[in-house]
Amino acid sequence: MIEYKSKIKMNLLILSLFVLITAGMLSTAVSASSNYKTTLTKGTEIFTVEKYDIDGWKTTVNSNTTPSDWFDGYTNLTGAQSKVTLKGWNDITWDTYDVFFSLFMREYFTLEDLVIILNLMDNLGYNETTINANYTNTYKLWYGLRAVWNFTAGELANTPSYIDGLIVFKNPLDFKAILDDYNILATELNGIFPIQLAGYNFPILNADDFLWQLVLNGLSIGKPQSDYLVNLIDELGCENVTVSGSSLNINRYGETDYIVVISYGGKGTMSSLLVKDVDENIIFQIVSTNSEWIFYTILIVIAICGVVLAVYVIIKKRKPKI
């Protein structure tokens, strides 16, 4: 009896330890910001070009471009697929310099140009220390890493095309401060003679341009998604963007007016992209799928088989031998 009791105590102790460790790990995983929470989940999304109307694109969006100018790879082929695997993420804080470098400079300049212009800026007194001293905003974000496979009509390669960052700002109101700081700094830098002489120019962005740039670079959002998107476009002051549920409707102008609808899935990343003309004709469409439901189906089937097997064994053991 005593031995039995000590066994129960031991089992309870092991169970409590396991629960404590698991709870500890999970609580670290979901440490949240004040308002918005991340819904990022490790895993893979497969994107497929569902429709591409070449003529529609040429007459509506741009006669000189194709969807490949928006997304890397063969986006101009219907049925082409791409894959994005979210590897993980971390809570970090960015200074203005981090934002200036990661969101803007890397977007506008090649690697060689970056080396030259950063050196030039440093000589002119615009380095990380001075920029962060003059622009004191800091931004909290979830910084993720993702492996990206470019769109291809054939089979996706075993290794990704590139690894890049995925950014979710914890507060959508930060985007306004980011854009304002950038525009002030860009104006300042554009006015400096040595930078002009070297032939470099920092584009001045309006809210719509900035949002479009963010979208093409894989803007990800926090939960609740519709609130996040509404706050984002209201604070930025976007003129040609509306929000419906967890989708952004961006009105753009190319050869004629057209609308880009970007929908966000449960994970806070883009789940579909739709380009349509003003008559609602679909010109280009990308949809995403994942295999999670197949995984859970397999898991359920295995669990059912396990239960059936266990029941069978128990019944067989209980059956009295004649």
Add this chain to the structure above:
Amino acid sequence: METRKDTLTGIKPIIYTIVFEIKKQKRKFYFFIVITILIAFLLGYILQLIPSNLLADSQLDYFSNSLQLISYLTLFSACLFFSGIICSEFNKKTGFIVFPKINKYKLIIGKYLGNLILVITIITIYYCLLALLGFYYYGGPINPLIFYSYGVAILYIIALSSFVTFFSSFMRSVNLTIILTLIILFMGFSIADQIVVLVFKDNFEPLYSLAYLGTLITGILNDPFPDPRYIELTFGGQGGPFGGSVEFTFGQWLTPAIGMGITLLILYLIGFFILAAILFKRRQL
């Protein structure tokens, strides 16, 4: 008809022995199953719940990382399951019976196959869980290279089992066989490999080593396959007040070539089985 009946009568004792052995090793098998599921679940799922613990870049990398522990699993299971196959017969004096009810070779073959089925089941469960989790994180289809890796793993287990069976054929006790084979497989080969690489560098590949041949299980998952397969890592220091900068170079053979690795594993298993059979026969005399 008569020949078929004879064959069946000949096989029946082996099948009975297999079933008996599987029932006998039931507890050990359940223990390894629990350990296998725990390892796969902890490495493949629980660790991935931590956001900052990065998932591998691709499905193949994920398989490769998760298979790092398989060498331990295969070594332990091979040593614990196969160590008693022959020596337990002599330990319990059953090997000396002059007129046994069952042919001694059939008994040994039955015992061996019974244990092999159990160990292969353990490894298969590990691979199935891994494939399932790989599918969960990276989507389908499952990369076919995992099946090649599984094939190599099975071959490696058979080679390991032949090695342990060989030791079992001349050792006196089961425990001693387990300890000795574990020491040789865990430490002996590793130490020998390091000495060989230190002395001969890339001039001599440690193909004699079962531990090195086992690296083909994960090596085959590389796409493209590593070329060159020998790498040198150099660590340098600025030096202290007593001397200039010092550099250390460590060489490492990543994996055997696919054809050579498979051929050697087959040679290993044939060689050790023949040796084990000879020693078993001599021991009976």
